[in-house]
Amino acid sequence: MGTVDENLSVWTERWDWSSQGDEWSGWWGGTEAMWHAAVLPRVHAFIPAGTILEVGPGYGRWTQYLRAVCDRLILVDLAPNCIDACRRRFGDDGDIEYHVNDGRSLAMVDDASVDFAFSFDSLVHADLDTLASYVAQLADKLTADGVAFIHHSNAGAYRTSSKLARRMPARWAGRLMRRGLLIDLLAWRSPTVAAEQVRRLCEQAGLACVAQERLSWESGYYLTDAISTVARPGSRWDRGPASWTTRSFRAEARRTARLYARSSFPEPRS
């Protein structure tokens, strides 16, 4: 999983979208909980924003929040069914633009027009050549003080562990992966991408990777994911590079799920 063709096949033909992607928020206690506890604290400085570009919106799990904090929202996804679903969900009121792309191109976006580019839980499945293409184009698309928040794979930092996990008999591998004892290949992180490479892609594109968080995902220990925050050198977001790791993502999710369950005042059982 990682090429544009593989992504197209999974997200158009193989994935059951009947829960609109909300099934990926269950471990946080639901999509609202995940937005408020996992996503919003990481993007709050960048919103509200004039124009937001979202790459890989799926069926609109984060779009529903982004649309409320911008004047104009541009959605780009390689899967036509995802763009159709977003159009049905959010309507054609003129503030949202919908685009199906080839998995690489941002040609439909005007240069110097994007204040905030956002992609969460989508490009983790994309290979390095796809990220290279998007990062290079963001150099043209961002406004002078524009900023991009890109969630991508860091599985490429674990080549040996991944090789080991692939050789492990399937009957043990799944269990060990879910416990965080083996790198989680079931989460389909692209094996071609490591955080350091994305930092270099930014530099090659004339952008600065101003912050980079390496984080574990649902299965714990391995830092399979990364979020790169990207801006123009010398712009208001370029305050010197910062990088940190978060191994507690799963623990934060469990705590949030418990808190949301208690504070949502469920109906008493009859």
Ligand SMILES: C[S@@+](CC[C@H](N)C(=O)[O-])C[C@H]1O[C@@H](n2cnc3c(N)ncnc32)[C@H](O)[C@@H]1O
């Ligand atoms: C796991 S779904 C996540 C959707 C949404 N971000 C969410 O969190 O609910 C991955 C999405 O990314 C899209 N996608 C994957 N690779 C892409 C690419 N190279 N360019 C644009 N969209 C892509 C898929 O079509 C799908 O909509």
